[in-house]
Amino acid sequence: MQSLKNIWTLILKEWRSLFSDGVMGGLLVIVFTVLVYQAANGIRTDVKNATVGVLDLDQSTLSHRITDALPSPWFARAQAVSREEIDTKMNKGEYVFVLEFPPNFQRDVLAGRAPEVQLLIDTTTMIQAGMGQNYITQIFNREITQFLGQQGLHDQITPIKNNVNIVFNPNSESSWFLGVMQVNNMITLLGLVLVGVAVIREREHGTMEHILVMPVTTTQMVWAKIIANGLMVCLVATLSIKIMVIGVAGAEMFGVLMLYFLGTLIFMFSISALAVMLATFTSTMSQYSLLMMPLYVVTLMFSGANSPRNNMPQVAQNISEYWTTTQFTTFTQNVLFRGANLAMTYPQLMTMAISGAIFMTLAVFRFKTMVAKQASL
Numbered sequence: 001m002q003s004l005k006n007i008w009t010l011i012l013k014e015w016r017s018l019f020s021d022g023v024m025g026g027l028l029v030i031v032f033t034v035l036v037y038q039a040a041n042g043i044r045t046d047v048k049n050a051t052v053g054v055l056d057l058d059q060s061t062l063s064h065r066i067t068d069a070l071p072s073p074w075f076a077r078a079q080a081v082s083r084e085e086i087d088t089k090m091n092k093g094e095y096v097f098v099l100e101f102p103p104n105f106q107r108d109v110l111a112g113r114a115p116e117v118q119l120l121i122d123t124t125t126m127i128q129a130g131m132g133q134n135y136i137t138q139i140f141n142r143e144i145t146q147f148l149g150q151q152g153l154h155d156q157i158t159p160i161k162n163n164v165n166i167v168f169n170p171n172s173e174s175s176w177f178l179g180v181m182q183v184n185n186m187i188t189l190l191g192l193v194l195v196g197v198a199v200i201r202e203r204e205h206g207t208m209e210h211i212l213v214m215p216v217t218t219t220q221m222v223w224a225k226i227i228a229n230g231l232m233v234c235l236v237a238t239l240s241i242k243i244m245v246i247g248v249a250g251a252e253m254f255g256v257l258m259l260y261f262l263g264t265l266i267f268m269f270s271i272s273a274l275a276v277m278l279a280t281f282t283s284t285m286s287q288y289s290l291l292m293m294p295l296y297v298v299t300l301m302f303s304g305a306n307s308p309r310n311n312m313p314q315v316a317q318n319i320s321e322y323w324t325t326t327q328f329t330t331f332t333q334n335v336l337f338r339g340a341n342l343a344m345t346y347p348q349l350m351t352m353a354i355s356g357a358i359f360m361t362l363a364v365f366r367f368k369t370m371v372a373k374q375a376s377l
Contacts, residue, residue: 006216010224014198018232024194028232031186032240040179040249047074047132053081053095060106066143067099074135086120096122097132109144176251176337181305183245184332187237187264188300188325191271192278192292194229199279199367200288218368222276222360230268237264241336254339263335266349267328270356273363274324280366299325327351 018024052075056063067078081089081098089095098120108115119136121129238261245251278295282288300306302320309317309326320326331348334340342349 003217003220006220007224007227010216010221011228014225014228015232017198017201018194018229024197028190028194028236031190032183032236033244035186036179036182036240036244037248039182040175040245040251047135049073049076050096050132051076051094052078053086053089053098054078055081055083055086055098055100057103058101058105060101062106062109062144062147063101065147066101066140069139069143070136071139075132090120090122093122096129097136099136109148175249176245179245179249179251180241180332180336181329183237183240184305184329185300187233187268188271188328189296190233191230191268192275192296194233195225195272195275196279196288196292197285198225198229199276200282200285203283218371219364222273222364222367225276226269226272226360230265230272234261234264234268253336255335255337256341259342259345260332260335263328263331263345263349263352266352266356267324267331270324270352270359273356273359276363277359277366280363280370299323302326303329305329322351322355324352324355327355 049072052070054067056067070078078099079095081095086095086098090098100118100120102115102117105115105117117140119133121133238257241253241260242257246253275292278291279288282291299320302309302312302316302323303325305325309320327348331345331352334345334348
């Protein structure tokens with residue numbers, strides 16, 4: 001019980017230090033509000049206001065119907081373009097798509113022939129080009145099918161229809177994924193920064209000597225720093241998912257936030273223990289930054305938060321498979337997007353817990369060495 005009292009007293013000390021530091025408090029708020037909103041809504045990877053030019057050499061009801069069916073906000077209002085203008089305007093980037101209807105297009109469709117419609121695509125806008133092409137193809141087929149049905153030509157309607165069912169993110173909203181991954185990235189960054197700063201602050205401010213004469217152990221000191229900063233980040237991160245991602249960005253989450261909170265706690269235990277261990281190798285914040293930032297960037301790149309892991313070389317996948325950040329990214333996607341329960345996410349939770357135990361053992365050993373060295377000076 002005395003150990004728990006000591007840890008609780010040290011936790012309160014850590015919280016007072018955190019709340020009295022306006023820079024750190026402001027950073028905690030900004031990264032989970034402004035930066036999350038900017039990541040979710042500032043950078044869109046889905047089709048949005050894609051520009052379309054139309055060269056309509058048929059001027060028929062069907063060609064006008066297809067042109068008018070391009071929906072907002074995925075596509076901007078289609079604009080008529082002449083053949084002479086196509087190359088110039090696409091070279092200038094004014095149009096992502098140019099749709100060309102040949103003469104007698106409607107007549108050939110009604111006669112059962114297969115007229116060719118040309119779709120020019122500017123693939124320098126790679127994501128919009130790929131997804132927009134699929135959208136236009138679906139709209140094109142749907143309008144022709146409905147038009148033939150209204151004309152009573154049911155025998156010309158394609159007998160096979162594609163029925164695509166997109167699960168977890170039906171409208172392919174990039175803001176859902178980007179918002180959640182931004183929260184995860186900020187959890188990792190703040191876990192490394194706050195806990196590392198808490199350790200180095202003791203050395204830079206000269207308060208380590210005061211702690212050395214207190215009836216507390218180095219293990220209790222390490223646990224207090226991990227719990228105080230980790231719990232604060234977990235609470236703010238969960239609120240960010242609830243308020244910013246679900247509330248403001250409009251993302252639909254299928255999982256239970258309490259399970260996400262549990263996984264975040266385990267992840268923060270692991271990443272905070274790593275931060276303590278790293279901080280014991282440095283004596284100033286500048287040294288710690290030089291050690292921490294490359295580690296953060298590399299783990300972020302291999303975690304699958306910003307790019308699919310399947311696109312990485314197999315060697316890179318094997319090396320980073322059991323990294324804490326990789327497991328946390330997989331856990332988050334399974335829980336929030338796929339609605340996975342505790343039994344389904346058990347492997348990720350256990351892997352993060354084991355990593356945390358290893359980092360914690362090394363952190364306590366290094367912290368004891370650091371304190372002993374400090375006492376001998």
